[in-house]
Amino acid sequence: MKTRENPSIWTASRLMNRREAIKKTALLSGGMILLNHSLFGQNSSLSTPINVTFGPKQERLLQMVVDTLIPKTDTPGAKELKVDHFVLLMVNDCHSEKDQTAFYSGLHNLDVFTEKYFGQSFALCDTDTRVEALNSVNKKSDANPELQAFIKITKSRTIQGYLESNYVMTELLPHKMIPDPYDGYYPARKLGGKFDG
Amino acid sequence: MANTNLGSVNQRSYDAIVIGSGISGGWAAKELTEKGLKTLVLERGRDVKHIVDYPTANKMPYEFEHRGDMSNAAREANPILSRANAWQEDSDHFFVKDNEHPYVQKKPFDWIRGYQVGGRSLLWARQTQRWSQYDFDGPARDGFAIDWPIRYKDIAPWYSHVEKFAGISGNRDGLEELPDGEFLPPNPLNAVEDHFRKSLQEKFEGRHLIASRFANLTKSTPTQLAQGRSQCLSRKLCRRGCPFGGYFSSNSSTLPWAEKTGNLTLRPHSVVHSVIYDEEKGRATGVRVIDSQSKEAIEYYAKIIFVNASALNTNLILMNSVSKRFPIGLGNDNGLLGKFVAFHNYNTTIRAEFDGLPEFATFGSRPGSTYIPRFRNMFRQETDFLRGYATGFSARRNLSSNRSGIGVDLKESLLNPKLGGWHVGAHMMGETIPKESNTVSLEANKTDSWGMPLLNIDIEYDDNDLKMEIDSLEQLSEMFTAAGFTNIKTTHKHQAPGIDIHEMGGVRMGKDPKTSLLNKWNQLHACKNVFVTDGACMTSTSTQNPSLTYMALTARAANHAVEEMRKGNV
Ligand SMILES: Cc1cc2nc3c(=O)[nH]c(=O)nc-3n(C[C@H](O)[C@H](O)[C@H](O)COP(=O)(O)OP(=O)(O)OC[C@H]3O[C@@H](n4cnc5c(N)ncnc54)[C@H](O)[C@@H]3O)c2cc1C
Numbered sequence: 001m002k003t004r005e006n007p008s009i010w011t012a013s014r015l016m017n018r019r020e021a022i023k024k025t026a027l028l029s030g031g032m033i034l035l036n037h038s039l040f041g042q043n044s045s046l047s048t049p050i051n052v053t054f055g056p057k058q059e060r061l062l063q064m065v066v067d068t069l070i071p072k073t074d075t076p077g078a079k080e081l082k083v084d085h086f087v088l089l090m091v092n093d094c095h096s097e098k099d100q101t102a103f104y105s106g107l108h109n110l111d112v113f114t115e116k117y118f119g120q121s122f123a124l125c126d127t128d129t130r131v132e133a134l135n136s137v138n139k140k141s142d143a144n145p146e147l148q149a150f151i152k153i154t155k156s157r158t159i160q161g162y163l164e165s166n167y168v169m170t171e172l173l174p175h176k177m178i179p180d181p182y183d184g185y186y187p188a189r190k191l192g193g194k195f196d197g
Numbered sequence: 198m199a200n201t202n203l204g205s206v207n208q209r210s211y212d213a214i215v216i217g218s219g220i221s222g223g224w225a226a227k228e229l230t231e232k233g234l235k236t237l238v239l240e241r242g243r244d245v246k247h248i249v250d251y252p253t254a255n256k257m258p259y260e261f262e263h264r265g266d267m268s269n270a271a272r273e274a275n276p277i278l279s280r281a282n283a284w285q286e287d288s289d290h291f292f293v294k295d296n297e298h299p300y301v302q303k304k305p306f307d308w309i310r311g312y313q314v315g316g317r318s319l320l321w322a323r324q325t326q327r328w329s330q331y332d333f334d335g336p337a338r339d340g341f342a343i344d345w346p347i348r349y350k351d352i353a354p355w356y357s358h359v360e361k362f363a364g365i366s367g368n369r370d371g372l373e374e375l376p377d378g379e380f381l382p383p384n385p386l387n388a389v390e391d392h393f394r395k396s397l398q399e400k401f402e403g404r405h406l407i408a409s410r411f412a413n414l415t416k417s418t419p420t421q422l423a424q425g426r427s428q429c430l431s432r433k434l435c436r437r438g439c440p441f442g443g444y445f446s447s448n449s450s451t452l453p454w455a456e457k458t459g460n461l462t463l464r465p466h467s468v469v470h471s472v473i474y475d476e477e478k479g480r481a482t483g484v485r486v487i488d489s490q491s492k493e494a495i496e497y498y499a500k501i502i503f504v505n506a507s508a509l510n511t512n513l514i515l516m517n518s519v520s521k522r523f524p525i526g527l528g529n530d531n532g533l534l535g536k537f538v539a540f541h542n543y544n545t546t547i548r549a550e551f552d553g554l555p556e557f558a559t560f561g562s563r564p565g566s567t568y569i570p571r572f573r574n575m576f577r578q579e580t581d582f583l584r585g586y587a588t589g590f591s592a593r594r595n596l597s598s599n600r601s602g603i604g605v606d607l608k609e610s611l612l613n614p615k616l617g618g619w620h621v622g623a624h625m626m627g628e629t630i631p632k633e634s635n636t637v638s639l640e641a642n643k644t645d646s647w648g649m650p651l652l653n654i655d656i657e658y659d660d661n662d663l664k665m666e667i668d669s670l671e672q673l674s675e676m677f678t679a680a681g682f683t684n685i686k687t688t689h690k691h692q693a694p695g696i697d698i699h700e701m702g703g704v705r706m707g708k709d710p711k712t713s714l715l716n717k718w719n720q721l722h723a724c725k726n727v728f729v730t731d732g733a734c735m736t737s738t739s740t741q742n743p744s745l746t747y748m749a750l751t752a753r754a755a756n757h758a759v760e761e762m763r764k765g766n767v
Contacts (some may be wrong), residue, residue: 031387037403038415039465068604068609069603069604069607070601070604070607070611071604071605071607073605073610077608089262089263090263090266092271093263093268093269094263094266094267094268094269095269096269108459127604131603131604134603137601139243143413147286150501155600155603159600159607159611162611164258164259164264166257166259168612169258169259170257172612173612175257177255177257177260177432178430179430179431179432179434179561179562180561180562181431181561182384182385182387182431182559182560182561182562182563183385183555183559183560183561184385184386184387184388184390184391184559185387185557186557186558186559186560186561187556188555188556188557188558188594188616189556190558190560191558191560191596191616192615192616
């Protein structure tokens, strides 16, 4: 038996070999596997596992959320890498029913929340306000627990979808299919270790 | 490879038949064909050709739809399989699905299988520790099961034989309780593993941490190069099948080797139904096969038969092999076939942090980890439970990022991961005591799609196991504390047996035909041209991962079989 690796943890070699980036993938090839669902057609609605509408409006809202979580800078952000597709795919395919319910109802609650505390829908908030809104969801004790769950799920899947996207794994933090030989006494300072020996 | 179809009896006759192409069957095939025997390997699953049939081997993480995770739908359809950690999107195609091959669980038992050419040799974690004389002496010394008919010295040369060919990495540690073998360079320990090793050495008598021994080529010697296998690149994607042949599997090693002799016929899609016993000749003459695709029944004949269908399936085949002479299963004169089944106990894990050695980290990747041989009741009985447990241990120091922010901060932080602290973890691997009440039997009224009766599995842990689990957590906590590890967290799992994937017994070896099924050469006492050399033959389980011992027993028995054939004895 063997326990599985945690995919969210970076190995040293992955960081160290950034400079050796294999520049073979076009910048915006995105790399997210396209969904089979026809949900991203302009007018189609996704049949969600629970009885909540998920149509173009919700789709845009989710896109704004992932864009707020990991925005475009001099490199593409989560929206450009279509990480919202990945979030939905994972929620629908791999999360518990409880998570799914929380996710879809939480998403519906986002506008209620921003209207209450920021006087407008999430879409109308500017970037800073959106960041503040997402940050404050966990701080407001009266915030809807499903909204809090929605943010938690979306954030963790957005981070995963971003880090494990074709683009990030080839351009920014190249994943080495053939790792470096092992050194069990590697100087921590070479990895920017906070404890310098 | 010859394509066998229904043909004349002659066309369906061989010198030897091997049932199953997994770790043990692959070895039987290699040894028998090398010695010149025309050998038919019957495998119930599909063919898996080395390299060509490893569809996921070179995929990047983002090429898996769910980044490795199995979907809810798949998990719900496979409650048993979903308890196996190694079942992931990249290895899905090598695991048996719950509904494909049902069995009856009298008590919960997670039976994890791989039905294809290569069996579970494609999927295994490649840990390969030898048994010692203390393991073979165990039942006699401690008064459980029955005495093994062999001792360490009988198997030692065969361990060497299989290690040299398979390529086993390890350090020569000079421990009586875990004998050294023919090793390729060892896996390096890291700073904290070394620290733990020294701490054990100083503070605990008889507890040793060593580099685990495993079947990855830390170096490819001419022996493996001749098999077309090159050095392991530490990709740690073994379960996908390795395009470099960096680890041992039947597919990369024994089967292609056997094929090169020109003496091998491999027939996939061949479900062995039973062994044919000829009442007049007083010997087995062949096997009945159901072609899994056409569902046609075919008979194949041979002078000797090796049953290597994996421990529980071997029990099933023998129980299903009934004749006038053997009404309750081939060789089953004493009624013990299917009894005294045992396994390993992986029920506890422990983890902690370490603030020491901040000047070091780890870099790169390695295929193995570290191992603490059994220290409980090793040289004398000293606790209120029998036997003991080995321990797997590893330390790591990862780069990770602060994920608390949102927006540009979060992105920055994700793209610039920082070195965290040291984390350590360990798990027990306990010996279980074979008991008559732990059995497998045929479920008379239920058959599978091929007309084979289903296996009924009636196996459970006992008090000895529980005591050992508790002891492992106490001892490891003490050892962790003594090494300065902090924030120690123990986990006491209550998983069903089976998930250790080390099922053994049911057709045990022994000296006396009254209390055992097989003799010291793995021949059925009552039907000497049938050999059982997979896990079914195990008299006791010890703590070591068992497959290396199956390989050595198989090679030993196969060579004996050839000698006996030449002398006209079988
Ligand atoms: C994830 C995982 C990790 C593991 N880690 C380790 C480890 O680190 N160390 C270790 O020693 N062991 C390990 N094991 C266990 C190891 O894989 C088995 O001990 C080993 O494969 C057993 O060899 P075998 O030849 O008996 O059976 P298998 O390799 O299972 O092969 C049996 C073959 O027989 C075929 N068969 C079954 N029934 C029939 C029939 N009726 N007719 C024809 N063919 C049939 C099957 O399809 C299969 O191909 C691990 C297993 C798994 C799954």
